Amino acid sequence: MLELCGLVKHFPVASGEPVRAVDGVSLSVARGELLALYGPSGSGKTTLLMLIAALLAPDAGTVMLDGRDIGAFSARDAARYRLLELGFVRQSLNLISGADVIDNAALKLLGTELGAREARRRVRPLLDRLGLAERASHRPEQLSMGERQRVMIARALSTDPKLVLADEPTGSLDTQRGDEVLELLAEVCRERDVSVVLVTHDPKAASYADRVHTLRDGRLVDGELARGFAPADAK
Numbered sequence: 001m002l003e004l005c006g007l008v009k010h011f012p013v014a015s016g017e018p019v020r021a022v023d024g025v026s027l028s029v030a031r032g033e034l035l036a037l038y039g040p041s042g043s044g045k046t047t048l049l050m051l052i053a054a055l056l057a058p059d060a061g062t063v064m065l066d067g068r069d070i071g072a073f074s075a076r077d078a079a080r081y082r083l084l085e086l087g088f089v090r091q092s093l094n095l096i097s098g099a100d101v102i103d104n105a106a107l108k109l110l111g112t113e114l115g116a117r118e119a120r121r122r123v124r125p126l127l128d129r130l131g132l133a134e135r136a137s138h139r140p141e142q143l144s145m146g147e148r149q150r151v152m153i154a155r156a157l158s159t160d161p162k163l164v165l166a167d168e169p170t171g172s173l174d175t176q177r178g179d180e181v182l183e184l185l186a187e188v189c190r191e192r193d194v195s196v197v198l199v200t201h202d203p204k205a206a207s208y209a210d211r212v213h214t215l216r217d218g219r220l221v222d223g224e225l226a227r228g229f230a231p232a233d234a235k
Contacts, residue, residue, distance in 0.1 A: 002029040007061035021047040023218035034196040036209035044218035045199035054078040087156030087164040091171040095140040102136040105154035126154040146177030166198040182208045
């Protein structure tokens, strides 16, 4: 469903060699698969997600989604791709403080041709699945950090995307809340047959994936599957 072919992104530096943020990455992700990219800060994980999201243009290589080269999208097509086909769960919880949970979750749908009433109707089953039905009228400041992250997952899934990108989604959570969020993300995406690319520096978070690749200095380590990660439900 998603295929990266020889993806390269370098950033120039005033003095010295350019930063090789992504340096020849090739991998594929099947529909309904959760793939983790594991590595330390500065290994190129977030840059890779930005390329997949068409927020950065690659210097070389391609990002193919269902056979389409997203690098060839116009600015309008790229924006529509991010709105309708892509969900993004970030570490930063950019919720709107003046809006309640249901409107925060429905924010992407509110950017489509749907009216506000229909957008809220469509997102209610997601809130219920994520354990937030009774919190729908609450404001973000009334929620725990784990609940706020679940609102972000609901927003990411609200448009029935083909692909979800998760950038260190548990970085601001304690271990218990982080585990709960990862379990819900994995379960809901598999129920909906959505592909997920999770980037993390946390081995425990990576253990929730179907496959784990290690990224170091912009490259997949030996192009091989990272070792030492047992599935979380097997531990």
